[in-house]
Amino acid sequence: MTMGLVNVSSPEVFVLLGFSARPSLEPFLFIIVSGFYVVSILGNGIIILVSCMDVHLHTPMYFFLANLSFLDISFTTSIVPQLLVNLWGPQKTISYGGCVVQFYISHWLGATECILLAVMSYDRYVAICRPLHYTVIMHPQLCLGLALASWLGGLTTSMVGSTLTMLLPLCGNNCIDHFFCEMPLIMQLACVDTSLNEVEMYVASFIFVVLPLGLILVSYSYITGAVMKIGSAEGRRKTFNTCSSHVAVVALFYGSIIFMYLQPAKSNSHEQGKFIALFYTVVTPMLNPLIYTLRNKDVKKALRKEIRKLGMNLKNLGFKKCQTYAKVNLHIFNFYYFSENSHVRLFL
Helix, strand or coil: CHHHHHHHHCCCEEEECCCCCCHHHHHHHHHHHHHHHHHHHHHHHHHHHHHHHCHHHCCHHHHHHHHHHHHHHHHHHHHHHHHHHHHHCCCCEEEHHHHHHHHHHHHHHHHHHHHHHHHHHHHHHHHHHCHHHHHHHCCHHHHHHHHHHHHHHHHHHHHHHHHHHHCCCCCCCCEECCCCCCHHHHHHCCCCCCHHHHHHHHHHHHHHHHHHHHHHHHHHHHHHHHHHCCCCHHHHHHHHHHHHHHHHHHHHHHHHHHHHHCCCCCHHHHHHHHHHHHHHHHHHHHHHHHHHHHCCHHHHHHHHHHHHHHHHHHHHHHHHHHHHHHHHHHHHHHHHHHHHCHHHHHHC
């Protein structure tokens, strides 16, 4: 009896319907998503490398930026490879274990990003509103603690919410009308009352989405007040430029989430929701490094410096190889020449 219940409640595979209602669109989406994924991995990877290698970027702002880039790489990698497999062929399935891992990781990283964006806004608040105390307040131990709190906070809510969802009996339902395993959609498949899961999800959403957004808005209200007190227009522009990249990233992330969840519950809005989810799972992580690179002089300067350094290293490596090749050829020539002309060698 117990075995039968387990078999019913835990299907071997889930069917991800995704964009199967529009089969002609799938090849086009495959090309677009593949390109965005490659750019996202390269862009975020470059930011991590530059932030680690350039000593001028060893500051709290770029420490948190490197965390954000690593998070974006992990988030897209937890979703995009399976999406590409489903877009490429007729097979639209994902294993039960793969689905569980996907919604655990996506839930964890989504919550972590909300907290991390709030931490980054606090960093900008201290830098602009309390510049003389910035290095004292944002010391390395605090930065490390805030980053760890972001990751562990997201992990905690994921372990609680995802585990409660995983324990729900599904009674053979295994079709998910989305392109990845998302916790609310798994809850819709359950054949029992999900009130407890819904309460947990609303509480977690308030703590890990609404509260961080409130902290971000409060931080920027103080930042705006501080910027308005600056006398010169040039000073205001320079000060605002230090946090404009973060504002753009926050607007992209929260804008897509708010737009998706405030839509009416209609069939066409659900299809629109898939494209919005595609935007914040694929496009936003690709845009983040571009925003920080194009709008930040320090990152562009460090990137050019590392490219020049790499070019010099490659040039020196090529020159050393040429020197080694010439020396080897000279030794070979001497060996054969003096072997055939032993009298010359003896004379010398």
